[in-house]
Amino acid sequence: MLVLGIESSCDETAFAVVADGRRVLSNAIASQVDLHARYGGVVPEIASRAHLECCVSLYRRALEDAGVSIADIDAIAVTRGPGLAGCLLVGIEYAKGLALRHDKPLVPVHHIAGHLYSVFLGRESDAWGNDVSADAEFEPYLALVVSGGHSSLVHVTGWLEYETLGETLDDAVGEAYDKVAKLLGLGYPGGPLLDVIAMATEATRFELPRPLMRKDNFDFSFSGLKTATARLVETEFPDRGDAPLPEDFVAEIAKAFQDACVDVLLTKAERALERLGTDRLAIAGGVACNRGLRAAVADRLPRASVAIPAPEFCTDNAAMIAGAGFRQMRDGVVADLGLNAEPGLALVPGGAAWGR
Numbered sequence: 001m002l003v004l005g006i007e008s009s010c011d012e013t014a015f016a017v018v019a020d021g022r023r024v025l026s027n028a029i030a031s032q033v034d035l036h037a038r039y040g041g042v043v044p045e046i047a048s049r050a051h052l053e054c055c056v057s058l059y060r061r062a063l064e065d066a067g068v069s070i071a072d073i074d075a076i077a078v079t080r081g082p083g084l085a086g087c088l089l090v091g092i093e094y095a096k097g098l099a100l101r102h103d104k105p106l107v108p109v110h111h112i113a114g115h116l117y118s119v120f121l122g123r124e125s126d127a128w129g130n131d132v133s134a135d136a137e138f139e140p141y142l143a144l145v146v147s148g149g150h151s152s153l154v155h156v157t158g159w160l161e162y163e164t165l166g167e168t169l170d171d172a173v174g175e176a177y178d179k180v181a182k183l184l185g186l187g188y189p190g191g192p193l194l195d196v197i198a199m200a201t202e203a204t205r206f207e208l209p210r211p212l213m214r215k216d217n218f219d220f221s222f223s224g225l226k227t228a229t230a231r232l233v234e235t236e237f238p239d240r241g242d243a244p245l246p247e248d249f250v251a252e253i254a255k256a257f258q259d260a261c262v263d264v265l266l267t268k269a270e271r272a273l274e275r276l277g278t279d280r281l282a283i284a285g286g287v288a289c290n291r292g293l294r295a296a297v298a299d300r301l302p303r304a305s306v307a308i309p310a311p312e313f314c315t316d317n318a319a320m321i322a323g324a325g326f327r328q329m330r331d332g333v334v335a336d337l338g339l340n341a342e343p344g345l346a347l348v349p350g351g352a353a354w355g356r
Contacts, residue, residue: 001074003329004062004098005322008051008091009083009111010149011035011042015055015062016318017073021326022132024121026065027312027319030054033189040188041178048086055094062318070102077325080108080335080354081345082149088341096337107325108335108354112347114320115284116143116156119307121323127282127307141307142276144269146293147285147316148174148191151265153218153272156282159327160351165272166218173261174287176222180229180257184250195290197251198258206232206256210264218268222261229257258292265293266300273304282307288314328354 003021007014011032017025032050036042063069078095081088099106119127120136130136142165143154151174152167171179174191181190186197209228211221233253237245273281281304287293289311297306313319328334328351335355345354 001326001329002068002072003075003077003107003322003326004070004073005109005318005320005325006076006078006091006095007111007114007316007318007321008087009079009081010087010316011047011050012316013051013054013058013091014316014318015058016322017062017066017068018121018319018322018326020135021323022120022122022126022136024123024319025068026062027317028058028061028065029312029315029317030058037188040182042084044084044086047084048090051087051090055090059094059098070098073102073104075105075107075325075329077107077109077321077328079111079114079321080339081342082111083341083343085341085343088343092339092341096339100337105329105334106337106339107328107333108339109321109324109328110345110347110351110354112145112150112152112154113160113162113324113351115145115147115150116154116162116282117324117327118284118309118313118317118320119282121309121313121319127309128305139280140278141280141282142269142272142278143282143284144265145285146173146265146283146287148172148178148287150285151220151222153268154347155272155276160331160333161349162347163349164347166220166268168220168222170221170223171226173220173222173265174285176226176261177287179226183230183233184253185244186250191287191290194254195258195292197254199291199295201251201255204252204255204259206252208232208256208260210260210267213264213267218272220264220268225257225260229253262293262296266296270301273301279304280307281305284309284314286315
């Protein structure tokens with residue numbers, strides 16, 4: 001079965017074709033980083049217009065790269081939520097138009113369900129090293145979902161079965177990275193830049209707090225860590241005004257901040273693995289590309305079987321939407337042409353509610 005996936009929840013427009021829910025035949029993505037850089041963050045109206053401008057070209061590219069036509073496609077899967085309302089609507093309306101014009105089933109997909117599924121995607125093998133040409137038998141796993149909008153620990157017990165163990169109470173870790181990077185004068189998107197600097201810094205004299213580490217739960221909080229970083233900068237340079245911070249100070253703060261984030265994420269993940277009695281961990285979402293996090297996993301969790309998708313499947317992409325959509329099709333989770341965006345869509349087991 002071939003599924004065309006469409007993703008437009010934030011500032012990436014993406015179209016992809018996936019075979020049998022696992023083998024990625026194409027994965028076309030258009031980033032809006034340059035458009036939003038001057039504002040230091042995503043501007044919803046600009047993002048929505050940019051999605052409109054590139055849908056047609058990306059749709060054609062996804063089919064061409066996959067070597068198929070729309071007649072070969074068995075279903076169209078699209079992100080229904082969560083995300084920015086205007087951005088979601090662009091993808092949904094485009095998907096509805098294709099479904100109506102070509103008489104294809106329309107499959108609404110939860111954005112996080114896509115990230116949870118991303119470990120099973122690949123050109124040849126998935127993130128656990130399994131051949132994607134064969135239908136793998138499902139084994140439960142713990143997922144750490146980390147991105148600009150989400151930070152959560154989810155126990156995945158079936159293809160569409162989820163139990164959320166904990167999530168962020170305020171800022172997501174990726175959002176905190178970008179805000180601290182902006183504070184340090186690193187530009188936008190600052191998260192990847194902060195990661196590079198932190199990885200190049202051997203030591204730091206600063207220690208930042210580890211929020212909620214003493215709590216016996218799996219929730220996260222990064223707002224206080226962000227504030228503590230800002231207070232540290234103010235304490236060290238109270239009269240700097242608009243002057244740039246010294247490079248060596250920026251490097252030390254970047255390392256201290258990254259050390260704190262990674263410590264919190266992996267400590268909570270380790271506790272959850274122990275509580276569940278499993279060694280299978282998946283790390284998904286845009287922050288799964290973070291080199292500091294990836295490097296620390298082997299040291300902190302040496303006995304765990306860790307799966308991290310290829311970078312193209314970590315950031316927002318349509319292959320993950322097509323893959324999850326394939327599983328939903330098999331369970332009869334489809335929608336009619338009255339489908340609307342749901343910016344606050346909840347992650348529920350089975351996904352049946354996503355089509356209502």
